[in-house]
Amino acid sequence: MRIALDAMGSDNAPAIEVEGALAALATLGGTFKLVLVGDRESIEAELSRHADVPSERIEIVHAPERIEMGESPAQAIRRKQGSSIVVGLQLHKQGDVDAFISAGSTGAVMAGSLMILRPLPRVDRPAIGAILPTRSGHVLLVDAGANVDTRPHHLVQFAHLGTIYAQDLMGVATPRVGLLNIGEEPEKGNELAAETHRLLAAEAKINFVGNIEGRDIIAHECDVLVCDGFVGNVLLKFYESVAGFIVQMLRTEAEAASAKLDFTRIFKALDYTEYGGAPLLGVNGVTIICHGGSPPRAIRNAIRVAVQTVEREMVTHIQTRLAKLADAGQVS
């Protein structure tokens, strides 16, 4: 198995990517190889700073350009054919690698995946899945920001995509699917939510548990939480920042009290770097999107998720499920 890693994506590229890549190779087990995509000279310089580089498992593919954060995603993908994102996705498209990971511009990674890998047959809108920690496990939020102004049938597709991801990657046999809403009753919420509720309730292949309010997310009342990408993105970014805020308050108080308290478990539970990036679900390939501010640990964990996603054949499972639904007349 070969995984492409955009070496120029993060705020501190390529140092972070190289460190994360080496950590993955050293600790994850398996025989996968990593293809580092980006400026060859910078990557080699970075690699030379580390001892014990397993060079037989690392390959560099040169990409002279870099897409910056402020650029228009679709334009940048079209114009910067030599960018690490375009080069990496082309490798994936051609079958040279089995997955692509980037901590670069989320918009560009998404646009590039849609334009180069293309959506899977019968997927109207690929969606970003994001994993949130809860009281007793994790919930997959779909869509965490790929689409705004979605229609009810898009949200039903997100439910299918999320179900497969939860089965393949989160180890949940029959994922409970919830609809993010502002009340428990089926008719509650905006037009999108009310109509989506009706559709999800009628979908035989989805284990729909009904509406999930903001306060129910943490209570882990579902494994897959379906929503429009606008709400999902606000929620995801808010959660990460709240966690950071509280952890900071905690450190300050603990320091003030000179307390020797071990917050490792709390920090781990709240730390998004544990979850290794967000999958772009519904494209014809494996794309994992990481934060621009990712530390090496997040890159390492994204590589773990990419390897598992390939091993467990998630893309095939999505295709099979959507084809069966189409045969049964359930997906237009």
Next chain:
Amino acid sequence: MRIALDAMGSDNAPAIEVEGALAALATLGGTFKLVLVGDRESIEAELSRHADVPSERIEIVHAPERIEMGESPAQAIRRKQGSSIVVGLQLHKQGDVDAFISAGSTGAVMAGSLMILRPLPRVDRPAIGAILPTRSGHVLLVDAGANVDTRPHHLVQFAHLGTIYAQDLMGVATPRVGLLNIGEEPEKGNELAAETHRLLAAEAKINFVGNIEGRDIIAHECDVLVCDGFVGNVLLKFYESVAGFIVQMLRTEAEAASAKLDFTRIFKALDYTEYGGAPLLGVNGVTIICHGGSPPRAIRNAIRVAVQTVEREMVTHIQTRLAKLADAGQVS
């Protein structure tokens, strides 16, 4: 000044309400009187359990009915004319009291306020304001759940309502107004957000600081955060539950380590009961909505907010501002 308090609203009514009322009278200062609305016998029984009841500052108005959580708000308001919510709001409408506070069904309090108090002239959609703690102060979220499927000009009205509230109740002379969105650039987000951004940027009387992402809320990048009630409600409930979740983890860890750490400041910062309920902005009166699960402290603080809202003449300020804008041709 006379403040009506729905004594039958909370999950543990009227015990909580009576305790909160007595705490307010004992600790807030001033000469306001409280009108407890609800089942006279239950309220008197509850009062008799306390010593030192300042009976000259407490009045009971009997209301034999109670609106339950599951009921359709508008229907319940029409049918249960003897309910504590309807009786309390009628007292306000008639000028017998200056404000109304309830921890009952949010939907019913809102529907009742709209039907009985009515919206102020030129307000299309009254909105719920909710105060969220941030790193360095508070932000008022408008709308926290009164309206879904809003139009851009509604959000502009929320910005005006929120600006007045922040000036009158939060002590901010020139409140920074942000628009909740999923990117910094003006054209980002869904159709609602993009068009609202354009309108807010053109509004001379609003100190618009642009788009605010989920992660910027905690950084306190604005004082008033404008959004659709669907997103606002999800965000508010999520925040409260996340805070509770983290505080619980914290207690568990601290107990396990037998650490003597004082988390008072953290708990206080995250504790919604500090903020004393959410104002319904834009109705012709003062309505404060509390959680069903409010402890006495939250009721006490809601009474404080109600007293201040009346003293500082917020409703008059809203009316004056909207009238001036209408004269200037800025509000349709």
